[in-house]
Amino acid sequence: MAETSDSSLEKPTIIQQAMASCCGAIITSLLVSPLDVIKTRLQAQSNPFPKGKCFVYSSGLMDHICVCENGNSKAWYKKPGNFKGTLDAFVKIIRIEGIKSLWSGLPPTLIMALPNAIIYFTLYDQLHEALKYRLKxxxxxxxxxxxxxxxxxxxxxxxxLELIRTRMQHRKLSYKQLYLCVSTQVAADGWFSLWRGWSSTVLRDIPFSAMYWYNYERFKKMMCKQVGAHEPTFLIAFTSGAASGSIAAVITQPFDVVKTHRQTALWESETLESIIPRLCKVAPACAIMISTYEYGKSFFSHLNEKMNQRP
Structure with missing residues (x-):
């Protein structure tokens, strides 16, 4: 990433920021979700998921509550494997089931994860610029x-939307049945019932996000200063993202345990993630997402600069 001017004309537009975040989100999901697929398959092998039990599946962008189907189901997490460990599972899944199996369960979750990432990163940059201009x-x-x-x-x-997706998967509802189900719930409990489970997610994600961005901006500025760069290189963004994500993950681990327990308790799940698996998931996801996002913004900045220089 080369040096860029401070001119607002050369900064990526909000549409370009959304495109950069979308690309980063897709790349992150493709690279990180196989780790969670393997983790889920290993869990299912040691402790088979009964019907109605819930497990947490991560696309690398956000956590999704998935409900197990009946015992005769051919769902991806119920396939036999006889794995001896993570590496053995990785090799056997590719050899026996094909490489596509490493991304099992990803397409449905991307419908929720992509808008989430686009709103999150684009809005952060917009708010950051606005607050920087106003607060001084x-x-x-x-x-x-x-x-x-x-x-x-x-x-x-x-x-x-995530609550509706989970309910649709759990009850195998058609869109008409889902509409009736949601309408009945809203009529009985009010619109706020659609945000059930929202508070436990906020309890974890708001502190995580605050610490993540605070440390990321500090690490990025410090590393740019050390190498004399005017904007972060891919390596600087990657390293800063991994470090800040790891710090935030460790500090907010108690909140993650509360969130997981409160959400999965609805489906009688007793599994709580430990800090090591969470770090193995969060650190690379944060590093890949922010570095690809920064690279995308840099690409559009240079593109805008070239467009502005044309006679």
Whole structure:
């Protein structure tokens, strides 16, 4: 990533930011979700999932509550494997089932994860610029505020959709039946019932987002200063993202345990993630997402610069 001007004409537009976040989200999902597929298959092998039990599937962008189907189901997480470990599972799944099996369960979750990532990252940049312009002083706390507000907004938009997706999967409802089910619930419990489980997610994600962006901006600025760069290189963004994501994951681990327990308790699940598996998932996801997003923004900045230089 080369040096860019501070001219607003050369900054990526909001559409370009959305495109960069979308590309980053897709790349992150493709690279990270196989790790969670293998983790889920290993869990199902050691402790088979009964009908109605829930497990957490991560696309690399967000966690999704998935409900197990009946015992005769041919669902991807019920396929036999006889795996001896992570590497053995990776090799056997590719050899026996084909490489596509590493992305089992990803397409349905991307419908929710992509809008979530686009809203989150695009809104963060927009809020960051707006707050930086208005506040002038105390800019070290701007990432905290912008990160918290953008995460709050993305969760609020996507949470009802994720609840509907989970319910549709659990009960095998048609769209007409789903509409009647949701309408009945809203009539009985009000519109806020669509945000059930939202509070436990906010309890974890808002602190995570605040710490993540605060540390990311600090690490990025520090590393850019050390190498004399005016904007982050791919490596700087990758390293800063991994470090800040790891710190935020460790500190917010208790909130993650509460969130997982409260959501999966609805389906009588007793599995709680430990810090090591969470770090193995969060660190690479944060690193890949932010580095590809920054690279995408840099690409559009240079493209805008070239377009502006044309006679």
């Amino acid at each position: 002083k105390g800019d070290e706390y701007i990432p905290v505020l912008a990160g918290s507000l953008s995460r709050f907004s993305s969760l609020t938009v996507v949470s009802p």
